[in-house]
Each structure stands twice: as C-alpha cells, then as structure tokens.
Amino acid sequence: MPELPEVECLTRAVANAAEGWRVHSAVFYREDLRDPIPVASFKAAFEGQVLKRIHRRSKYMIWETANDCGLFHLGMSGNLLEFPEAAPQRKHTHAIFTLENPAKTKKRFFHFIDPRRFGRINCCAVAELGGHAYFANLGPEPLESADLGKHLFKTSRSRKVPVKNFIMDASVVVGVGNIYASESLYRAKVLPTRSAQGLTAKEYKAVATKIREVLAEAIRAGGTSFRDYTHADGSKGEFEMKLGVYGRSKKPCRTCKTPISEVRLAGRSSFFCAKCQH
DNA sequence: CGTGCTGTTGCTAG
DNA sequence: ACTAGCAACAGCAC
Numbered sequence: 001m002p003e004l005p006e007v008e009c010l011t012r013a014v015a016n017a018a019e020g021w022r023v024h025s026a027v028f029y030r031e032d033l034r035d036p037i038p039v040a041s042f043k044a045a046f047e048g049q050v051l052k053r054i055h056r057r058s059k060y061m062i063w064e065t066a067n068d069c070g071l072f073h074l075g076m077s078g079n080l081l082e083f084p085e086a087a088p089q090r091k092h093t094h095a096i097f098t099l100e101n102p103a104k105t106k107k108r109f110f111h112f113i114d115p116r117r118f119g120r121i122n123c124c125a126v127a128e129l130g131g132h133a134y135f136a137n138l139g140p141e142p143l144e145s146a147d148l149g150k151h152l153f154k155t156s157r158s159r160k161v162p163v164k165n166f167i168m169d170a171s172v173v174v175g176v177g178n179i180y181a182s183e184s185l186y187r188a189k190v191l192p193t194r195s196a197q198g199l200t201a202k203e204y205k206a207v208a209t210k211i212r213e214v215l216a217e218a219i220r221a222g223g224t225s226f227r228d229y230t231h232a233d234g235s236k237g238e239f240e241m242k243l244g245v246y247g248r249s250k251k252p253c254r255t256c257k258t259p260i261s262e263v264r265l266a267g268r269s270s271f272f273c274a275k276c277q278h
Numbered sequence: 279c280g281t282g283c284t285g286t287t288g289c290t291a292g
Numbered sequence: 293a294c295t296a297g298c299a300a301c302a303g304c305a306c
Contacts, residue, residue: 059286
C-alpha cells in the first residue's frame with residue numbers, strides 16, 4: 001500500500017486511535033522482515049510505556065514514548081490495521097500490538113501485516129532518531145519544503161539520470177514513489193525520460209509544485225489510489241484519487257486524447273503523454 | 279504448470 | 293560522483 005500519502009493517512013489514523021494509550025504488549029510471529037526485528041529491545045522499550053506522539057518521516061511511521069521510537073516501514077505490501085481481536089486475522093500477520101487506555105478499561109489491537117516482508121519494524125532512542133541509518137541520508141519532506149523547486153534545480157546540475165528517477169531518489173526528496181513520480185511529471189508537462197540536469201529552474205519549479213499538489217491531493221483523497229489498499233473491514237475508503245497517467249497505457253490522455261505511452265526507467269513502469277509533456 | 283510483472287530501498291560493481 | 297543492476301518476497305494476471 002505504501003507511498004507517502006498512504007503512509008500519511010495511515011499514520012493519522014493510528015495517531016488518533018493510539019496517542020495517549022499504553023502499550024500493553026508487543027507480540028511477534030516472525031522477525032525476518034527486510035531487517036531482522038530487534039524483538040527483545042522493542043518489547044523492553046515499549047511494553048508498559050505510553051505512546052506520546054505518532055508521526056511520519058519519509059515513508060516511516062514513528063511511535064514515540066518518553067524515551068524511545070518505534071520505526072515502521074510498510075515496504076511494498078505492508079499495513080498496520082486495527083482489529084477487535086488479539087489473535088492474527090490474516091495469513092501474513094507478523095506482529096500484534098495491544099494498547100490499553102489510561103483507565104485500563106479498553107484495549108485496541110494493531111496488527112502489522114506484510115505478505116512480501118519488505119517492511120521493517122525497528123526501534124531506537126528518541127535522541128538517536130535523526131542519526132539512525134534509516135533517516136541519515138534523506139532529502140527534505142516535499143510538503144514542508146516551500147523552496148523544493150530551487151532545491152531540485154541545485155541538486156540536479158550534475159545528474160544525468162532520467163528526471164523521474166531523480167525525483168524518486170530519497171536522498172534528493174523523500175516520498176515520491178513510482179506512481180506519484182509519473183503523475184507529477186505529467187502535471188508539470190515534463191517528460192520522465194529527460195536527463196535531470198537538462199531541466200531549467202523554471203521547469204523544476206513546476207515539477208516541485210506538482211509533486212506537492214499531487215501528494216496533498218492524494219492525502220485529501222484518503223490515500224486510496226492503490227489497487228489493494230483496504231481498511232481492516234475490507235472497505236476501500238470513500239473516494240479514490242483519479243490518476244492521470246499511471247497504469248493508463250494506450251488509454252487516451254485526459255487532456256488531448258493521445259494514447260498514453262509506457263516505458264521502463266530503472267526497471268520501473270513509467271507513463272507519459274508524448275504530446276502534453278516535453 | 280510456468281513466466282513475468284508489482285507500491286521500496288539499499289547494496290554491489292563498474 | 294554517479295549509475296545500472298540486482299536482491300529480498302508473495303501474490304496475481306496471463
């Protein structure tokens with residue numbers, strides 16, 4: 001499920017349900033995700049502690065207690081869903097976090113599910129968060145970076161990779177995954193195949209504006225642009241973002257009716273309109 | 279049955 | 293400094 005808008009929406013939902021609640025227990029069913037889960041440290045850090053703040057950085061959800069951070073990445077197929085059950089409800093449930101309200105009258109169960117196991121669950125001290133390997137080499141948050149266009153232009157001067165790969169590089173800017181990379185370049189009217197160093201400052205300003213716009217719009221739509229994004233009850237969310245080009249190979253461009261083109265860039269499907277984008 | 283895709287990211291070799 | 297290629301995995305469309 002994960003690009004930035006999906007992680008942002010999920011993080012807000014979890015924050016609403018879990019901030020101020022105490023971690024009663026963290027149970028792990030397997031620890032061989034992309035990185036091994038440090039089960040003992042995680043349990044030692046979190047069990048019995050109150051979740052003070054739940055937020056997002058890049059595509060990581062971060063759970064903060066007074067001293068520790070839990071780090072969750074959903075990889076390509078991960079989800080963190082609330083169920084009314086303390087026992088696994090899905091085949092690929094790898095961890096269950098039982099939370100308790102301050103009065104100890106209610107419990108909530110969050111299930112970490114990830115069929116492909118590209119996700120991550122890790123932890124570190126609050127004081128070490130910024131220097132953690134997951135965060136040490138990240139570019140700015142697009143939604144918090146008002147001068148993103150200037151940043152992209154400056155950073156791209158010696159980069160020959162296709163601009164689509166450039167904006168997907170998390171050390172350049174975080175949170176632009178495969179879908180929204182195609183979408184923002186389509187809106188900015190820039191071909192994804194162009195060399196990053198070939199774009200002008202003006203073009204990067206447009207690219208930056210559209211990255212921010214498309215991510216904000218996807219968040220507003222509830223992060224439901226994905227084919228298999230579902231809530232715990234199986235519902236899809238109330239509305240779905242209308243994608244301009246992603247997955248629309250050979251279908252008419254929504255602006256000029258030209259059939260949408262598809263190419264592979266760095267092994268990833270990439271979509272564009274050969275007439276609208278230059 | 280196989281084959282070739284799929285939302286991520288970081289390592290490797292060049 | 294920069295880049296392409298690949299690896300990790302399960303599920304699904306064909």
